[in-house]
Amino acid sequence: MRWLGTRWTTSPSRCGDIGRPEIIDALRRIAPVTAIRGNVDIDDWAVAYPETDVVRLAGKSIYVLHDLKTL
Template sequence: MRIGLISDTHGLLRPEALAFLHGCEHIVHGGDIGDTAILEALAAIAPLTAVRGNNDRDAWAEAVPETALIELGGVRLYAIHDLAQLDIDPVAAGVRVVVSGHSHRPRAEERDGVLYLNPGSAGPRRFRLPISAAELKIDGGMVTPRIVELLNG
């Protein structure tokens, strides 16, 4: 199973991000979405789970949860925009993957059997940070992350 991970679009859904996410069986957006049109475009590709970011303040965002716990391919994932606000113990909750955003820094790190995965920012460039997204492949309980830089330079 291939899960697409995207975050911090801030109202900009790049064609490179759409191309990367095409063919995913599920998409998780880690917050700072920016516009309902982004959710609609992503949901047209695959089933979508999205969480609200600190910049998602307009009326439409009230319907977007701050966190989401889902199970895909037999693996529990927990999504939250800002990892510093993590409000559960992933190990105790049986969560294998925590997906976040906020920092705009792509990162995959495993601690205590939990994979913490931030796909980075796919929206407007911030400082010199890369424009990126990620995928998570789930096969028989094994999870394999891959972060992809969408634009060079």
């Protein structure tokens, strides 16, 4: 759980460098997950994850990315 503005959220995000798909599987057992791939996520399984995403939480849009240099 983490603080988002004025309330708590239980929606974990993984901003790249997942490492292996089992990490996301474990997080999904806890709550819905938004995950994007990072520079170490180069194996075949990683293509299932986008490089960026937009998440809506608590009425806010959050642009999720791994590397700020890609902006």
